[in-house]
Amino acid sequence: MTWKTAVAAVPYGGAKGGIGCSPGDLSRSELERLTRVFTQKIHDLIGTHTDIPAPDMGTNSQTMAWIFDEYSKFHGHSPAVVTGKPIDLGGSLGRDAATGRGVMYATEALLAEYGKSISGSTFVIQGFGNVGSWAAQLIHEKGGKVIALGDVSGTIRNKAGIDVPALMKHRNEGGQLKDFHGAEVMDASELLVHECDVLLPCALGGVLNRENAPDVKAKFIIEAANHPTDPEADEILTKKGVVVLPDIYANAGGVIVSYFEWVQNIQGFMWEEEKVNMELHKYMNSAFQNIKAMCKSQDCNLRMGAFTLGVNRVARATILRGWEA
Numbered sequence: 001m002t003w004k005t006a007v008a009a010v011p012y013g014g015a016k017g018g019i020g021c022s023p024g025d026l027s028r029s030e031l032e033r034l035t036r037v038f039t040q041k042i043h044d045l046i047g048t049h050t051d052i053p054a055p056d057m058g059t060n061s062q063t064m065a066w067i068f069d070e071y072s073k074f075h076g077h078s079p080a081v082v083t084g085k086p087i088d089l090g091g092s093l094g095r096d097a098a099t100g101r102g103v104m105y106a107t108e109a110l111l112a113e114y115g116k117s118i119s120g121s122t123f124v125i126q127g128f129g130n131v132g133s134w135a136a137q138l139i140h141e142k143g144g145k146v147i148a149l150g151d152v153s154g155t156i157r158n159k160a161g162i163d164v165p166a167l168m169k170h171r172n173e174g175g176q177l178k179d180f181h182g183a184e185v186m187d188a189s190e191l192l193v194h195e196c197d198v199l200l201p202c203a204l205g206g207v208l209n210r211e212n213a214p215d216v217k218a219k220f221i222i223e224a225a226n227h228p229t230d231p232e233a234d235e236i237l238t239k240k241g242v243v244v245l246p247d248i249y250a251n252a253g254g255v256i257v258s259y260f261e262w263v264q265n266i267q268g269f270m271w272e273e274e275k276v277n278m279e280l281h282k283y284m285n286s287a288f289q290n291i292k293a294m295c296k297s298q299d300c301n302l303r304m305g306a307f308t309l310g311v312n313r314v315a316r317a318t319i320l321r322g323w324e325a
């Protein structure tokens, strides 16, 4: 997260924390109690100017609402202590879609470098949760053809392009992917090696490894999930000429809009959704240009360029503050 926020030029550091459980197996009241007890344990470690949690896999705006409420019992009304909150509790418009929207902007910027666009490309997406479903909807809106898609409830394909809004409706009504009528069911193990222009892993880490990397047919991989490509796969893909857009840039849209939410909470002022999306676009494009310039000056690939950019920024700040050893 530290390198990600540095690449995005957001004035945050970075950390991750979590609870080892399967949220899907817990009732709403169990989830609430678990989140509140977790917050009681960490309330002295987090804070408006110390550490600001946000949703990730297995959590959502309701989880953030419980954190905000529990934290406020100890420290007084503090909406800025947590981001990704429901809009009614000071959440930002556009936060729910932010990571997926950032993925779409990142994809657009990368494809443009190669004279391509979303509308002329085919996409395969793993994961249909927060990130995957928003990325799929926004890519579909831009005219991109999502030809295969999978989550824990099934893996499906349609050469002519999946009707993503219809799939969203099906899922929101409680349907499983495998029961969607607008596509045929396929083997989950074939998803990541399916023919396509752009592959978007939007689920788990480590899904691209030395076993499946040699068979990947995509020309571009957008790392919407965190660390979906293990180092061996990265080497194999680079040798094959596959262009990999690294996670520390590709999925930074979520933390960028978390930053916007924090800014709004501190200002006590709510931005319109249009402004949120416009600012997100600016941040994503500017980060892409900076990574590109780094790749050019260091003659390196996008992952090395992004890390060099992030690490250099943190190093510069460290030296300026007089912290060097």
Ligand SMILES: NC(=O)c1ccc[n+]([C@@H]2O[C@H](COP(=O)([O-])OP(=O)(O)OC[C@H]3O[C@@H](n4cnc5c(N)ncnc54)[C@H](O)[C@@H]3O)[C@@H](O)[C@H]2O)c1
Binding pocket: 055, 056, 057, 058, 059, 099, 126, 127, 128, 129, 130, 131, 132, 150, 151, 152, 153, 202, 203, 204, 205, 224, 225, 226, 251, 252, 254, 255
């Ligand atoms: N939510 C954010 O703002 C955010 C920001 C940055 C990065 N990420 C990363 O993006 C990824 C997805 O996060 P999310 O918030 O969308 O999570 P989520 O819990 O909303 O959705 C996860 C999705 O992955 C699917 N999935 C789980 N196991 C799978 C498997 N074995 N095969 C296929 N699909 C599987 C689930 O069915 C679900 O559709 C994670 O790696 C997360 O760390 C999320």
